[in-house]
Amino acid sequence: MNNVLVYCEMEDGAVADVSLELLTKGRSLANELNCGLEALVIGSELNGVENEVFSYGADIVHVADDKRLDPYSTLPHAKIAEDLFRGQKPVIGLFGATSAGRDLAPRVASVLKCGLTADCTALEIGDHVDNKTGKEYKNLLYQIRPAFGGNILATIINPETRPQLATVREGVMKKEKVTGNHKGEVKKIDAGKLLSDHDLIVKLIERHVEPRKVNITNSSIIVSGGYGVGSKENFKLLFDLAEVLGGEVAGSRAAVDSGFVEHERQVGQTGVTVRPKLYIACGISGQIQHRAGMDQSAMIISINDDPNAPINRIADYSIIGDLNDVIPKMIKYYKKNSK
Amino acid sequence: MTKFNIIVLAKQVPDTRNVGKDAMKADGTVNRSALPAIFNPEDLNALEQALRLKDKYPGSSVTLLTMGPGRAAEVIREALYRGVDKGSLLTDRKFAGSDTLATSYVLSMAIKKLEPYDIVIAGRQAIDGDTAQVGPQVAEKLNVPQVTYAEEIISLEQESVKIKRRLERGVETVVSPLPAVITVHSSAPPCRPRNAKLLMKYKHSRSVSELQDLSEDYLQLHRDRPYLKIEEWGASSISADEEKLGLSGSPTKVKKIESVVFKAKESKQLSSSDEDIDSLVKELIDKHTIG
Numbered sequence: 001m002n003n004v005l006v007y008c009e010m011e012d013g014a015v016a017d018v019s020l021e022l023l024t025k026g027r028s029l030a031n032e033l034n035c036g037l038e039a040l041v042i043g044s045e046l047n048g049v050e051n052e053v054f055s056y057g058a059d060i061v062h063v064a065d066d067k068r069l070d071p072y073s074t075l076p077h078a079k080i081a082e083d084l085f086r087g088q089k090p091v092i093g094l095f096g097a098t099s100a101g102r103d104l105a106p107r108v109a110s111v112l113k114c115g116l117t118a119d120c121t122a123l124e125i126g127d128h129v130d131n132k133t134g135k136e137y138k139n140l141l142y143q144i145r146p147a148f149g150g151n152i153l154a155t156i157i158n159p160e161t162r163p164q165l166a167t168v169r170e171g172v173m174k175k176e177k178v179t180g181n182h183k184g185e186v187k188k189i190d191a192g193k194l195l196s197d198h199d200l201i202v203k204l205i206e207r208h209v210e211p212r213k214v215n216i217t218n219s220s221i222i223v224s225g226g227y228g229v230g231s232k233e234n235f236k237l238l239f240d241l242a243e244v245l246g247g248e249v250a251g252s253r254a255a256v257d258s259g260f261v262e263h264e265r266q267v268g269q270t271g272v273t274v275r276p277k278l279y280i281a282c283g284i285s286g287q288i289q290h291r292a293g294m295d296q297s298a299m300i301i302s303i304n305d306d307p308n309a310p311i312n313r314i315a316d317y318s319i320i321g322d323l324n325d326v327i328p329k330m331i332k333y334y335k336k337n338s339k
Numbered sequence: 340m341t342k343f344n345i346i347v348l349a350k351q352v353p354d355t356r357n358v359g360k361d362a363m364k365a366d367g368t369v370n371r372s373a374l375p376a377i378f379n380p381e382d383l384n385a386l387e388q389a390l391r392l393k394d395k396y397p398g399s400s401v402t403l404l405t406m407g408p409g410r411a412a413e414v415i416r417e418a419l420y421r422g423v424d425k426g427s428l429l430t431d432r433k434f435a436g437s438d439t440l441a442t443s444y445v446l447s448m449a450i451k452k453l454e455p456y457d458i459v460i461a462g463r464q465a466i467d468g469d470t471a472q473v474g475p476q477v478a479e480k481l482n483v484p485q486v487t488y489a490e491e492i493i494s495l496e497q498e499s500v501k502i503k504r505r506l507e508r509g510v511e512t513v514v515s516p517l518p519a520v521i522t523v524h525s526s527a528p529p530c531r532p533r534n535a536k537l538l539m540k541y542k543h544s545r546s547v548s549e550l551q552d553l554s555e556d557y558l559q560l561h562r563d564r565p566y567l568k569i570e571e572w573g574a575s576s577i578s579a580d581e582e583k584l585g586l587s588g589s590p591t592k593v594k595k596i597e598s599v600v601f602k603a604k605e606s607k608q609l610s611s612s613d614e615d616i617d618s619l620v621k622e623l624i625d626k627h628t629i630g
């Protein structure tokens with residue numbers, strides 16, 4: 001009761017990374033609030049899912065396992081989530097800002113008549129005093145999110161309503177298993193009893209979803225290219241550098257929109273957020289929406305022929321020059337020096 | 340021939356895609372007046388889907404709803420120039436400060452006023468608030484199914500609609516009974532341009548408040564051509580419960596707004612010379628950043 005609750009999404013038979021990241025965040029919020037962490041998993045053939053969820057710190061996992069619940073569909077998932085939120089009365093509810101999470105969370109918030117903050121980049125616990133009434137609120141969830149196309153950061157609170165709901169994009173929070181052999185309790189949800197015909201009126205006709213091919217969020221070195229790379233062919237330079245360094249290739253939205261690299265590799269506000277040990281930005285100007293996805297990198301190197309490119313201001317090293325000249329040299333000297 | 344009652348939801352937004360330096364005030368807030376007000380981009384994709392349905396099922400009607408200040412009447416005019424039949428501007432001081440829950444309440448009450456309707460088409464997301472929450476919340480308030488991220492409305496029948504949806508790594512096709520709320524993704528076809536004839540027909544269309552400042556000639560024109568009038572609906576015209584509007588109906592409160600500032604680092608500038616690259620690579624290897 002009055003715990004933190006995370007809606008866990010399933011992807012290719014396992015709990016999605018974004019949900020594990022939210023469990024990690026949920027665990028630390030729960031510790032701060034001195035309450036428990038609960039997880040909700042909805043899907044089909046979920047045997048054993050609890051072990052993964054427990055290792056990320058959940059104390060209770062609610063499992064709704066029914067073949068009609070996979071793949072994700074709004075109404076049946078919303079019914080089960082609504083019922084659980086009403087029963088458990090969590091103080092905080094977290095959802096991944098994925099296709100499914102951004103479809104589900106607003107529907108659930110609307111039926112519960114409570115606030116929902118989209119695409120949070122930070123979640124903190126803090127107090128608040130209402131300027132008008134002087135009323136004090138303790139331990140609210142500060143939901144920090146970019147808006148206005150990434151140009152502002154807003155801190156949003158829900159003083160009066162519970163649960164406080166938020167969605168978070170993949171890669172924004174760190175995922176970390178808890179130490180020791182954390183075990184919790186499994187509570188089965190009887191989906192058959194909850195679902196009525198009315199929840200199943202939207203029918204799936206066809207579905208083509210590609211399995212995830214690349215996952216740049218897990219890479220400790222990222223070689224990222226922008227519009228300045230010029231072509232899909234020229235991106236080979238970046239793949240070569242990534243290969244010798246043992247990293248992955250990413251891109252800016254301009255590079256993705258121009259067809260130089262796949263969308264799965266896009267870094268930024270509307271792509272993924274990464275925090276590698278080293279981020280090499282090649283031919284990327286460094287607009288605010290791009291920086292939002294990479295400025296937490298431990299080290300940033302920019303390669304840009306424009307000394308005034310904004311990326312240089314957040315880079316640890318800026319190499320002013322033509323990437324077609326610089327990248328081959330980096331490969332050459334890496335090979336020479338690493339021996 | 341089957342006819343449908345189609346409702347489009349569109350928002351007027353500041354153009355946040357091209358934010359120049361003058362758009363940020365010294366205190367870190369956004370200077371909205373420095374940004375042009377535009378038709379939210381994905382709402383144009385939504386409008387196109389509605390107009391295609393009207394082309395396919397002649398006799399269908401398309402009504403546009405927008406909630407906003409008086410100047411949002413511009414969104415309705417733009418839609419009239421492209422082929423919608425009519426539009427209403429939801430405007431009232433009591434609506435100010437609405438979050439997505441209060442906004443979807445107002446929109447759902449306005450939709451109920453237009454009953455019976457078959458399909459509500461919204462954009463996926465507005466580029467200022469950036470939440471993509473309003474569509475699903477309107478659907479919940481109307482107690483109808485939602486189909487988000489539509490790329491194409493494949494077919495519409497008396498009682499159902501077939502839709503192709505764009506997901507993160509793929510597509511899916513679903514059939515939903517009507518009425519339903521659809522949100523349209525930017526990968527759907529772009530909106531048709533203004534139609535020259537419709538532009539002539541509707542260029543003098545004005546909302547009730549806009550008319551107040553205009554000359555007697557204009558008023559006469561509006562008496563002769565009643566279709567030029569853009570209706571304005573306030574809280575009472577949609578029978579809204581005041582508790583659910585504006586700030587009091589909004590569970591989320593903005594505690595603080597900051598502009599995103601550069602945390603400029605002390606950056607080392609290097610040239611592309613062999614010496615510079617060689618020494619950088621050596622340094623990275625020594626620090627175990629690479630290798």
Ligand SMILES: Cc1cc2nc3c(=O)[nH]c(=O)nc-3n(C[C@H](O)[C@H](O)[C@H](O)COP(=O)(O)OP(=O)(O)OC[C@H]3O[C@@H](n4cnc5c(N)ncnc54)[C@H](O)[C@@H]3O)c2cc1C
Nearest residue numbers: 226227228252253254268269270271283285289290305323
């Ligand atoms: C709501 C919204 C969301 C967005 N989300 C994202 C997002 O998630 N990710 C993202 O990346 N963008 C996003 N954008 C777009 C963003 O604003 C920029 O348009 C985009 O990041 C620019 O990409 P770029 O730096 O590759 O291209 P450009 O800005 O065109 O920069 C190209 C750079 O390459 C340099 N260059 C050219 N030739 C060479 C050469 N031969 N050698 C070296 N340097 C060279 C140029 O000097 C320039 O700095 C978003 C925008 C909006 C409005």
Ligand SMILES: Cc1cc2nc3c(=O)[nH]c(=O)nc-3n(C[C@H](O)[C@H](O)[C@H](O)COP(=O)(O)OP(=O)(O)OC[C@H]3O[C@@H](n4cnc5c(N)ncnc54)[C@H](O)[C@@H]3O)c2cc1C
Nearest residue numbers: 117118147406438439461462464465468469470471472473
């Ligand atoms: C900085 C900032 C942050 C905010 N963060 C949040 C938040 O996290 N949670 C929250 O609940 N509210 C938030 N709001 C308030 C929110 O922006 C407003 O409630 C807004 O009215 C609707 O939200 P949206 O712009 O995100 O629309 P979206 O939900 O992105 O819009 C989706 C679609 O709904 C339709 N639609 C939306 N608004 C209207 C309208 N006024 N008239 C007609 N159709 C419309 C359009 O078809 C649109 O494409 C925030 C506002 C600001 C300024």
